[in-house]
Amino acid sequence: MKEIRVGLGTCGISAGGEAVYKELEKEIKTKKLDVKLKETGCMGMCYEEVLVEVLDAGHSFLYSKMTADKVVRVVDEHLAAGKPVEEWLAAPAVEADSSPANDFMSGQQRIVLRNCGIIDPASIDEYIAHDGYKAIRQTISSRTPEEIIELFIKSGLRGRGGGGFPTGLKWKFARQAKGDKKYIICNADEGDPGAFMDRSILEGDPHAVLEGMMIGAYAIGAGEAYIYVRAEYPLAVKRLETAIKQCEDKGFLGKNIFASAINFKIKIKEGAGAFVCGEETALIASIEGKRGVPRIRPPFPANKGLWGKPTNINNVETFANIPWIVLNGAEAYAAYGTEKSKGTKVFALAGKIARSGLAEVPMGISINDIVFRIGGGIKDDRRFKAVQMGGPSGGCIPAHMGDLKIDYDEITRTGAIMGSGGLIVLDDSTCMVDLARFFLDFTQNESCGKCTFCRIGSKRMLEILERITLGEGKEGDIELLQDLGQKIKESSLCGLGQTAPNPVLTTIKYFREEYEAHIKEKRCPAHSCAALLTYRVVAEKCTGCTLCARKCPVDAISGEKKTLHVIDEEACIKCGLCFDACRFDAVEKI
Amino acid sequence: MAENNVATYQKEIKGFKIDLINKRAQEGALIPLLQSAQDSYGYIPEKAIHYISEVVGIPSAEIYGVITFYSQFRLKPLGKHVVRICEGTACHVNGAKKVRQVLQNELDISVGETSEDGLFTLQSVACLGCCSLAPVFMINEETYGNLTPKKTKEIVKKYIATARN
Numbered sequence: 001m002k003e004i005r006v007g008l009g010t011c012g013i014s015a016g017g018e019a020v021y022k023e024l025e026k027e028i029k030t031k032k033l034d035v036k037l038k039e040t041g042c043m044g045m046c047y048e049e050v051l052v053e054v055l056d057a058g059h060s061f062l063y064s065k066m067t068a069d070k071v072v073r074v075v076d077e078h079l080a081a082g083k084p085v086e087e088w089l090a091a092p093a094v095e096a097d098s099s100p101a102n103d104f105m106s107g108q109q110r111i112v113l114r115n116c117g118i119i120d121p122a123s124i125d126e127y128i129a130h131d132g133y134k135a136i137r138q139t140i141s142s143r144t145p146e147e148i149i150e151l152f153i154k155s156g157l158r159g160r161g162g163g164g165f166p167t168g169l170k171w172k173f174a175r176q177a178k179g180d181k182k183y184i185i186c187n188a189d190e191g192d193p194g195a196f197m198d199r200s201i202l203e204g205d206p207h208a209v210l211e212g213m214m215i216g217a218y219a220i221g222a223g224e225a226y227i228y229v230r231a232e233y234p235l236a237v238k239r240l241e242t243a244i245k246q247c248e249d250k251g252f253l254g255k256n257i258f259a260s261a262i263n264f265k266i267k268i269k270e271g272a273g274a275f276v277c278g279e280e281t282a283l284i285a286s287i288e289g290k291r292g293v294p295r296i297r298p299p300f301p302a303n304k305g306l307w308g309k310p311t312n313i314n315n316v317e318t319f320a321n322i323p324w325i326v327l328n329g330a331e332a333y334a335a336y337g338t339e340k341s342k343g344t345k346v347f348a349l350a351g352k353i354a355r356s357g358l359a360e361v362p363m364g365i366s367i368n369d370i371v372f373r374i375g376g377g378i379k380d381d382r383r384f385k386a387v388q389m390g391g392p393s394g395g396c397i398p399a400h401m402g403d404l405k406i407d408y409d410e411i412t413r414t415g416a417i418m419g420s421g422g423l424i425v426l427d428d429s430t431c432m433v434d435l436a437r438f439f440l441d442f443t444q445n446e447s448c449g450k451c452t453f454c455r456i457g458s459k460r461m462l463e464i465l466e467r468i469t470l471g472e473g474k475e476g477d478i479e480l481l482q483d484l485g486q487k488i489k490e491s492s493l494c495g496l497g498q499t500a501p502n503p504v505l506t507t508i509k510y511f512r513e514e515y516e517a518h519i520k521e522k523r524c525p526a527h528s529c530a531a532l533l534t535y536r537v538v539a540e541k542c543t544g545c546t547l548c549a550r551k552c553p554v555d556a557i558s559g560e561k562k563t564l565h566v567i568d569e570e571a572c573i574k575c576g577l578c579f580d581a582c583r584f585d586a587v588e589k590i
Numbered sequence: 591m592a593e594n595n596v597a598t599y600q601k602e603i604k605g606f607k608i609d610l611i612n613k614r615a616q617e618g619a620l621i622p623l624l625q626s627a628q629d630s631y632g633y634i635p636e637k638a639i640h641y642i643s644e645v646v647g648i649p650s651a652e653i654y655g656v657i658t659f660y661s662q663f664r665l666k667p668l669g670k671h672v673v674r675i676c677e678g679t680a681c682h683v684n685g686a687k688k689v690r691q692v693l694q695n696e697l698d699i700s701v702g703e704t705s706e707d708g709l710f711t712l713q714s715v716a717c718l719g720c721c722s723l724a725p726v727f728m729i730n731e732e733t734y735g736n737l738t739p740k741k742t743k744e745i746v747k748k749y750i751a752t753a754r755n
Contacts, residue, residue, distance in 0.1 A: 010720055011719070011720045011722060011723070012718050012731075013725070014723055014733035014735060015720075015723060015735065037678070046722030046723075047722050049722070049723075058713075159728040191716070192717075193677070193678035193679045193680075193716045193717035193721075194678050194679035194680050194717060194721055195717075196717075196719045198723060230627070231662055232715070232718075232719075269618075269621075269622075270621075270622075270625065271660075272621055272624070272625065272660035272661075272662040272663060273660050273661035273662035273663075274659060274660050274661065275612070275716070286621070287618055287620045288658070289618040289619060289620035289621050290620075290656065290657065291655055291656055294662070294681040348721065349690050350679070350680035350721035350722065350724065351679070351680050351684070351724075352683060353681050356680070356721060356722035359721055379689070388679065392681070395617075422679070424679045424680060424683065429684050435682075435683070438679070439679075442716065448659075459741060493705070507605075513599060529653075533654075553695075571608050575688075575691065576688065577739065580738070580740075
């Protein structure tokens with residue numbers, strides 16, 4: 001029987017996936033076809049959404065950019081008559097359940113995303129059929145907690161939330177901590193704008209995260225767990241709720257799980273929108289119902305965490321790795337990656353890149369490999385300028401360092417951080433000063449206000465950056481930013497403040513000349529900062545079509561039909577509408 | 591005294607669809623309680639704060655502190671249609687600023703405001719999570735991606751025309 005999979009993660013739904021699914025359902029029903037239609041999570045090729053995969057006679061056919069209108073033809077020609085619609089395929093047909101034969105997928109190594117886009121996330125049976133809950137059964141029946149901890153120390157797995165702390169070691173501390181009750185928490189408060197791997201995992205393979213949590217709980221001896229998930233991810237919350245309910249019904253969660261003497265339950269806590277709650281102690285405060293403000297460590301959560309009890313917190317991606325490592329062994333995992341960063345990492349590619357989406361690659365891959373081989377290079381053939389890694393806590397790595405091998409320590413050395421794996425590609429139209437201002441605006445807003453330097457220092461830095469982008473920068477501003485940045489890093493309690501200046505400090509480090517152009521020459525080299533721009537009509541190109549004059553919201557453009565138009569610089573508000581409207585490239589930015 | 595107050599509040603704010611007394615026993619119930627209050631009313635009315643305060647035994651001022659700390663909570667009602675403009679990094683570098691300008695012009699409100707007729711609220715959010723469609727905005731539950739100023743204008747004008755007729 002043929003099987004059809006429709007990718008319905010948030011990205012697939014946003015691109016119109018539900019309409020495609022409904023149309024398929026209708027067509028299959030009216031034409032009485034013997035076809036299994038199923039919903040899956042995102043397979044990561046977001047740039048080709050909506051994706052519909054047809055499994056037919058052991059082969060996989062992947063249709064990209066599907067719309068409801070295209071459904072009828074696929075149903076009639078492929079499903080009913082057995083002839084694939086070749087021109088709509090995203091890649092040549094391959095054997096079922098092998099990755100599509102295109103550059104985006106073939107460079108990847110899928111451990112975390114092993115089931116995403118393949119199984120129906122709402123079906124526990126499909127997860128079980130793909131080796132699901134085998135690792136926890138093995139763990140409970142044949143390994144001691146100490147053996148499991150040893151296995152993870154050997155695997156070299158490091159926390160995927162950004163910190164990069166060795167997972168096995170973290171578990172060891174929580175195991176050794178004294179306490180009658182221990183907790184394990186899954187941090188699903190993915191807050192970095194531009195990172196969406198955790199959401200995709202929760203939407204596409206929720207059971208893998210639950211199984212990882214069960215194994216972690218067994219290792220440290222926790223009987224209760226929380227998943228702290230962003231309320232902005234309603235679909236992920238729904239899929240988790242379904243998965244937990246299914247586990248309870250099967251006896252995988254609750255009392256005497258898997259017919260052992262172990263009791264274990266998992267609860268979901270929805271976050272209420274505070275970036276700082278990604279920090280462990282702030283997250284714990286938030287679960288306790290308080291303002292999510294971090295506290296001084298020690299004591300570390302491993303000793304005194306939720307409700308004062310020993311607590312271990314890992315991130316979604318970390319947990320999703322765990323069942324695979326138990327089944328395949330520490331050596332198999334450590335075979336991927338570099339000396340100090342083992343395994344794979346999921347990156348969220350976005351920005352000015354041709355193919356955006358989720359890519360899971362072995363650690364140690366170069367930036368150029370990700371951007372060009374997997375991501376297909378820069379959109380609209382523009383020039384590659386930099387990648388921004390690690391979101392608001394990270395930094396910009398310039399294009400000339402594209403050969404850099406990605407691992408925790410190499411990235412940290414550049415001044416950026418690995419973070420949760422957001423990788424925003426920038427081209428020559430991005431102003432680095434404005435980008436630094438953008439991130440600081442975010443962190444300044446999200447600072448909880450506890451530490452003075454983070455609260456007030458980030459505000460002052462933002463004001464300086466705003467001034468520079470408005471053309472009011474002063475001599476000494478760069479040094480002032482560096483000084484403030486250093487002090488904020490040194491005198492903040494938590495990761496937010498300690499890393500908030502990174503986007504500013506790295507852009508000064510690698511793109512100092514852009515800051516200087518803004519300050520000294522009152523010029524924005526990327527032609528992005530509105531206050532430093534002048535729009536002008538190019539005489540040779542203007543055909544006098546009057547379009548720009550009609551678009552101008554402030555009537556700053558004058559000119560008769562079929563004669564040269566002129567922009568009144570005094571009246572111009574630099575909205576750029578004329579630039580966007582002109583069909584002859586006759587409006588230029590200088 | 592406290593029990594009486596609870597009864598009064600219960601009478602005054604109808605439609606609070608949660609079993610508060612049950613929740614009382616659970617530690618850390620404050621945020622879920624506020625979330626369900628907001629689900630019931632679309633925002634958190636002052637009376638609900640006092641009510642929750644009586645039930646969980648946390649002072650209203652402290653609850654107010656929690657509400658204002660988290661960006662999810664609102665102390666004012668929302669417009670009938672909620673327009674959310676994504677200002678995540680991918681959207682920012684792909685021209686979200688222009689999309690925001692068009693939305694502000696067409697709706698005649700700034701980010702964070704509700705139109706006088708109560709029809710539209712314009713919000714900015716950190717990331718909607720569909721970065722490959724950047725720039726993006728949402729109207730109610732509908733997502734629109736790959737926007738240009740022109741496309742944005744057409745979409746929002748359609749909503750305005752339908753809503754105001």
